[in-house]
Amino acid sequence: MKNWMIALLAGYVLLLAACAGLTGAAPAPKREAAAEYEEPVYQFEETTAQEEYPADGNAVAARYSCRLLMLTVPNLESLSPEDEEIAEQNMENFNSKMHSLMINAVDTGQTIMTGLAEGVDSAAEAYYIETAAGWVRTGQVVSVRVDNVSYTGGAHPNRYADSYLFDLEAGQFIDPLQLADDPEAFRTGAAALLLEKAEEHPVFDSFWQDYPELIARWNEGTVLLDDQGIEVVYSPYVIAPYAMGDVELLLTWEELSPLLGPGGMERLGRTSDS
Numbered sequence: 001m002k003n004w005m006i007a008l009l010a011g012y013v014l015l016l017a018a019c020a021g022l023t024g025a026a027p028a029p030k031r032e033a034a035a036e037y038e039e040p041v042y043q044f045e046e047t048t049a050q051e052e053y054p055a056d057g058n059a060v061a062a063r064y065s066c067r068l069l070m071l072t073v074p075n076l077e078s079l080s081p082e083d084e085e086i087a088e089q090n091m092e093n094f095n096s097k098m099h100s101l102m103i104n105a106v107d108t109g110q111t112i113m114t115g116l117a118e119g120v121d122s123a124a125e126a127y128y129i130e131t132a133a134g135w136v137r138t139g140q141v142v143s144v145r146v147d148n149v150s151y152t153g154g155a156h157p158n159r160y161a162d163s164y165l166f167d168l169e170a171g172q173f174i175d176p177l178q179l180a181d182d183p184e185a186f187r188t189g190a191a192a193l194l195l196e197k198a199e200e201h202p203v204f205d206s207f208w209q210d211y212p213e214l215i216a217r218w219n220e221g222t223v224l225l226d227d228q229g230i231e232v233v234y235s236p237y238v239i240a241p242y243a244m245g246d247v248e249l250l251l252t253w254e255e256l257s258p259l260l261g262p263g264g265m266e267r268l269g270r271t272s273d274s
Helices: 002-023 081-117 183-199 211-216 253-267
Strands: 043-054 060-072 127-138 141-151 158-167 172-174 222-225 229-234 247-252
Touching (some): 060 081, 081 158, 127 222, 158 222, 183 253, 229 253, 247 253
Parallel strands (some): 060 127
Antiparallel strands (some): 229 247
């Protein structure tokens, strides 16, 4: 009797277990794997504006052209919400500046070239204004060089270069001094090195007398980044006569390391021994 009751109870327990398996709640849905976000991919596309002003006949009396850059992020939809916001801000701030430069270049080109083209029967050499931009990325900083060349009459064309530094982490254009951990120490230290290099330059004897003051304010001029370091460029007439051409003074990464500091070198994707 006792064995029979035990067997009955065991069967009842098994029946309850089977029913529970049939009527129990459905298993919880699997959680979706965390989204795999990508790193922002920054690219630059060229945007162009140009116009020609013909003289009588088929000759071109005057022309202008402007080729600048627009920042794009082709993988914007694959970024994390935080990175997407930063990327959109970078595009807005960078492209707003380039758009402003484009408007100014077009306005200048139209005004000057229209005036020069009026009444010209033919032109042995057409008048022109050309603006073109190039870029280099070093770490989180984009270095933009804008070359401007024009011929509006006279013995020779005129040319000069502008520069802009854009920090992709800060989302804004920066002064060269902001590259360093200690901006003031960077300004004075770089100026001392640049002065030494200027006085060893092949065309030093042709420098204007106020060259020390110009070099002391080096960060206000054309400052470019490249694989070798930081280059300060003085266009014709800035520090020397036109015939001397561009005066280029280079500070190597080795020379810059103690001036920029660890944070500055890291910002530019460099190590202290690079």
